[in-house]
Amino acid sequence: MAKKVPVLELLNLRVGFPGAEIVKGINLEIHEGEKVALVGESGCGKSLTAFSILRLLPNGAAINGGQVIYDGLDLATLPAWQLRRIRGKGIALILQEPMTSLNPVLPIGLQIAENIRAHETMSRKAVNERVIELLDLVGIANPRERARMYPHNFSGGMRQRVMIAMAIACNPRLLIADEPTTALDVTIQAQVMDLLEDLCSKLNMAMLLITHDLGAVAQWADRVAVMYAGRIAEMAPIRPFFTGPRHPYSQGLLNSSVEDDWHYTDTRLTEIKGTVASSAGEKGCAFAPRCPFAAAECRGAPPPLEEVRKGWLAACYRREAIQALQEGAAHVPA
Amino acid sequence: MRAIGKVILRTLLQAIPTMLGIVLISFILLHLMPGDAVDAIAGMSGSASQETMHAMREAYGLNDNIVVQFWNYITGVFSLNFGQSINYSAPVLDVIMERLPATLILMLSAFVLALMTGILVGWGMAVFAGKWPDRLLTSGSLLFYSAPNFWVGLMIIVVFSAKLRWFPSGGAESIGASLEGWAWFLDRLHHLVLPSVALAAFFMAIYARLTRAAMLEVLRQDYIRTAAAKGIHPVVIQFRHGLRNALIPVTTVAGLHLGNLLGGAVVVETVFNWPGLGRLTMSALAARDNQVLLGILLLSSVAVIVTNVVIDWLITLLDPRIRA
Numbered sequence: 253m254a255k256k257v258p259v260l261e262l263l264n265l266r267v268g269f270p271g272a273e274i275v276k277g278i279n280l281e282i283h284e285g286e287k288v289a290l291v292g293e294s295g296c297g298k299s300l301t302a303f304s305i306l307r308l309l310p311n312g313a314a315i316n317g318g319q320v321i322y323d324g325l326d327l328a329t330l331p332a333w334q335l336r337r338i339r340g341k342g343i344a345l346i347l348q349e350p351m352t353s354l355n356p357v358l359p360i361g362l363q364i365a366e367n368i369r370a371h372e373t374m375s376r377k378a379v380n381e382r383v384i385e386l387l388d389l390v391g392i393a394n395p396r397e398r399a400r401m402y403p404h405n406f407s408g409g410m411r412q413r414v415m416i417a418m419a420i421a422c423n424p425r426l427l428i429a430d431e432p433t434t435a436l437d438v439t440i441q442a443q444v445m446d447l448l449e450d451l452c453s454k455l456n457m458a459m460l461l462i463t464h465d466l467g468a469v470a471q472w473a474d475r476v477a478v479m480y481a482g483r484i485a486e487m488a489p490i491r492p493f494f495t496g497p498r499h500p501y502s503q504g505l506l507n508s509s510v511e512d513d514w515h516y517t518d519t520r521l522t523e524i525k526g527t528v529a530s531s532a533g534e535k536g537c538a539f540a541p542r543c544p545f546a547a548a549e550c551r552g553a554p555p556p557l558e559e560v561r562k563g564w565l566a567a568c569y570r571r572e573a574i575q576a577l578q579e580g581a582a583h584v585p586a
Numbered sequence: 587m588r589a590i591g592k593v594i595l596r597t598l599l600q601a602i603p604t605m606l607g608i609v610l611i612s613f614i615l616l617h618l619m620p621g622d623a624v625d626a627i628a629g630m631s632g633s634a635s636q637e638t639m640h641a642m643r644e645a646y647g648l649n650d651n652i653v654v655q656f657w658n659y660i661t662g663v664f665s666l667n668f669g670q671s672i673n674y675s676a677p678v679l680d681v682i683m684e685r686l687p688a689t690l691i692l693m694l695s696a697f698v699l700a701l702m703t704g705i706l707v708g709w710g711m712a713v714f715a716g717k718w719p720d721r722l723l724t725s726g727s728l729l730f731y732s733a734p735n736f737w738v739g740l741m742i743i744v745v746f747s748a749k750l751r752w753f754p755s756g757g758a759e760s761i762g763a764s765l766e767g768w769a770w771f772l773d774r775l776h777h778l779v780l781p782s783v784a785l786a787a788f789f790m791a792i793y794a795r796l797t798r799a800a801m802l803e804v805l806r807q808d809y810i811r812t813a814a815a816k817g818i819h820p821v822v823i824q825f826r827h828g829l830r831n832a833l834i835p836v837t838t839v840a841g842l843h844l845g846n847l848l849g850g851a852v853v854v855e856t857v858f859n860w861p862g863l864g865r866l867t868m869s870a871l872a873a874r875d876n877q878v879l880l881g882i883l884l885l886s887s888v889a890v891i892v893t894n895v896v897i898d899w900l901i902t903l904l905d906p907r908i909r910a
């Protein structure tokens with residue numbers, strides 16, 4: 253697999269609101285054509301990470317440090333006009349809420365065409381043809397008529413397809429999808445994920461998928477990054493992650509979702525005592541207050557990400573001790 | 587366009603009961619006021635015998651029972667006969683039609699001015715939200731918002747007419763100049779500026795504050811982030827995605843204010859000696875020319891209803907969700 257070229261590299265990225273750092277130094281690289289999943293509890297900073305890549309942060313939030321390297325450029329400091337050439341062309345973004353992420357007063361065809369016209373010089377006719385081709389590609393029937401309709405004429409799933417058509421309009425190298433299926437019905441969720449998977453391989457697109465759906469992650473991603481309170485807790489290839497995650501938080505996530513389709517919700521995460529908020533003011537490991545294995549050593553400084561095996565990182569001081577404990581328990585004769 | 591004609595007609599038919607109510611109430615109120623047109627005439631001429639006054643009342647039908655008078659008026663209205671003006675000795679319709687264009691021009695220019703500057707200023711306020719240009723414009727608009735328009739009118743006259751001598755202080759055209767073509771048009775325009783500004787000031791303030799609020803709301807929406815993620819220019823985002831959406835609430839409220847604009851016109855016309863319906867209203871009030879007053883009230887309610895239909899239609903153009 254020709255995976256060694258990173259499309260995007262986050263280097264010690266820090267994002268926050270005045271007086272509150274939310275993303276506390278993240279390192280993440282996504283390779284050409286690779287599908288990376290980013291999971292973690294609500295409020296841990298997944299969306300802020302995603303938005304900061306294209307500098308689309310909400311009012312008040314700002315990148316406080318670190319770099320976002322794309323194509324040899326640091327997007328965090330790139331002049332706005334240069335960044336605009338990358339938005340929608342090199343890197344595209346899909347948001348969580350299809351009901352609100354399309355402009356209600358413009359026909360969807362025009363909204364897709366906007367993306368094309370921002371980056372390509374094509375005749376009006378060629379743009380229209382491309383729009384119709386894209387709508388067809390994402391599985392919208394009668395694309396010619398549908399292109400002239402407005403968002404309110406579409407269901408949530410269809411709107412998300414429109415969003416996808418918009419995102420892939422210029423064959424981006426990287427697609428960032430922030431919980432693209434959370435707002436949809438379960439049956440539609442699967443369809444939209446299938447579509448994304450299909451497009452990724454067809455267009456050789458890399459993808460950063462933010463999700464709460466570990467089922468989708470298991471089925472679909474190449475690699476998973478688990479985020480906790482603004483830091484990466486564990487980063488692993490799919491296989492080892494689902495067979496033996498090393499960070500106690502990852503284990504908690506998996507345990508709280510095995511029951512059915514691997515979907516974890518924050519309410520079910522109560523299996524891990526406490527909430528993300530209990531890490532406030534914690535000097536050491538942010539997860540320590542909720543961790544069943546926490547010891548004195550966990551309270552000093554945040555644990556660094558260390559290699560478990562090649563390409564597998566975990567940030568836990570006690571991971572070896574925990575592993576020994578768990579393997580020992582497994583070998584106790586009944 | 588044919589559809590809108592139909593809608594206007596239907597709305598007017600639906601509005602008939604409302605308008606009957608308006609006419610009835612105005613009719614009763616005008617009759618409750620002590621004195622009538624004959625008293626006013628007698629007061630002006632200084633002397634009039636009881637017999638002459640009685641004869642005049644008889645001639646104008648003022649001695650009839652109020653119910654009969656109302657019946658006569660209403661049946662007249664349905665055949666577009668709005669009665670006779672005692673003050674002008676002419677049919678009410680003619681008297682009104684003669685003044686209507688001046689008022690329409692004043693209202694239209696004030697409305698367009700208020701809407702355009704209001705939206706522009708409001709947009710500027712939203713762009714600089716919280717910074718000093720926003721604060722400055724906010725306090726400025728508060729001033730216009732709270733100042734009565736006769737005061738604004740007088741201040742404008744003092745500054746731009748009396749002191750600076752840039753504009754005439756009143757009237758709709760230079761008297762006795764007998765201009766033609768461009769010169770005539772420019773002269774008219776020159777006279778129109780101050781009254782339009784005086785009338786527009788209050789509404790401009792409202793529209794500016796509305797646009798600011800609507801714009802700030804819209805710019806927080808997800809679709810603005812989607813637009814930015816496509817790499818389109820911020821100016822395009824501001825206009826096509828921002829302002830385009832913010833215009834919907836602004837237009838809705840602007841439509842609701844059209845009736846108030848007519849009320850404001852009455853005052854401003856008086857201040858600027860503008861030969862329109864406003865001044866006609868004042869003189870008709872002084873002369874107790876009830877037929878003229880009723881005619882103006884009826885016409886204004888029709889005007890308000892029609893403009894509301896037009897605004898509704900504009901909103902369907904702006905907002906595809908209600909086109910359905």
Ligand SMILES: Nc1ncnc2c1ncn2[C@@H]1O[C@H](COP(=O)(O)OP(=O)(O)OP(=O)(O)O)[C@@H](O)[C@H]1O
Nearest residue numbers: 269270272274293294295296297298299300301312
């Ligand atoms: N104005 C603000 N000032 C300080 N903190 C804020 C402000 N607005 C949001 N936050 C915090 O920023 C964090 C938002 O993180 P983010 O939206 O990235 O979470 P997320 O991981 O995407 O969660 P979800 O799964 O719910 O989408 C939350 O913890 C929230 O409390």
Ligand SMILES: [Mg+2]
Nearest residue numbers: 298299300430
């Ligand atoms: Mg989020």
